[in-house]
Amino acid sequence: MVGALAAVGVGAALVVSGPAYAAGPALRSAPVRIFKKTRDFASCEKAGAWAQANPVGTTKWVFGIDWTAPQVSKFGDTWEADSIGTPVFRSGQSSITVTIPRWKNMTSADRAAVAGFNSAVLAHEQGHIEIAEKHVAGLPKKVPLGGFGPTRAAALQDLKNVEEGWRRAVEEQIQALQDEYDTETDHGRDQHKVGGDDVVLNCPQR
Numbered sequence: 001m002v003g004a005l006a007a008v009g010v011g012a013a014l015v016v017s018g019p020a021y022a023a024g025p026a027l028r029s030a031p032v033r034i035f036k037k038t039r040d041f042a043s044c045e046k047a048g049a050w051a052q053a054n055p056v057g058t059t060k061w062v063f064g065i066d067w068t069a070p071q072v073s074k075f076g077d078t079w080e081a082d083s084i085g086t087p088v089f090r091s092g093q094s095s096i097t098v099t100i101p102r103w104k105n106m107t108s109a110d111r112a113a114v115a116g117f118n119s120a121v122l123a124h125e126q127g128h129i130e131i132a133e134k135h136v137a138g139l140p141k142k143v144p145l146g147g148f149g150p151t152r153a154a155a156l157q158d159l160k161n162v163e164e165g166w167r168r169a170v171e172e173q174i175q176a177l178q179d180e181y182d183t184e185t186d187h188g189r190d191q192h193k194v195g196g197d198d199v200v201l202n203c204p205q206r
């Protein structure tokens with residue numbers, strides 16, 4: 001079972017698994033906000049050199065879990081708090097930021113070069129969004145977790161810890177997939193390895 005939870009409770013081992021970033025059918029990604037920054041350069045060539053050595057786009061992906069209100073019960077001396085979580089990709093809190101280079105006296109060929117560059121950056125960053133979204137879609141829709149303790153408060157606190165541990169485990173898993181994607185594509189400069197356009201500023205011949 002993909003994304004199965006191995007165990008719950010005090011000190012429980014959290015085991016999560018899910019599809020690799022390239023696996024599974026493509027999803028229709030929810031739209032995320034796109035922020036554009038401009039950066040001035042002396043020339044196209046200078047901008048191109050900068051783009052080779054610096055991150056030109058960043059993606060903020062936000063994964064969260066909606067938990068039901070805890071149900072608390074007591075068995076002998078032990079309190080138990082249970083909750084069911086639903087993993088959610090929070091597209092409204094996710095965003096992409098890209099840097100658009102510019103320089104003085106840009107020709108139409110310069111502008112076309114920047115437009116091509118910018119769309120390659122956006123496609124690479126959109127890939128990060130899809131990785132997070134696809135991974136979340138592969139998780140179970142209902143994740144039951146429990147916390148235990150000698151008091152009601154202790155059980156509720158333990159549940160909180162277990163919930164946070166699970167959320168963090170999934171987040172780390174998504175981050176590992178993002179790192180894998182960036183390694184394979186060299187942050188988009190080798191995007192052709194996953195079937196896209198490389199992030200490179202092709203300056204027009206003068």
Ligand SMILES: [Zn+2]
Pocket residue numbers: 124125128181182187188
């Ligand atoms: Zn990247």
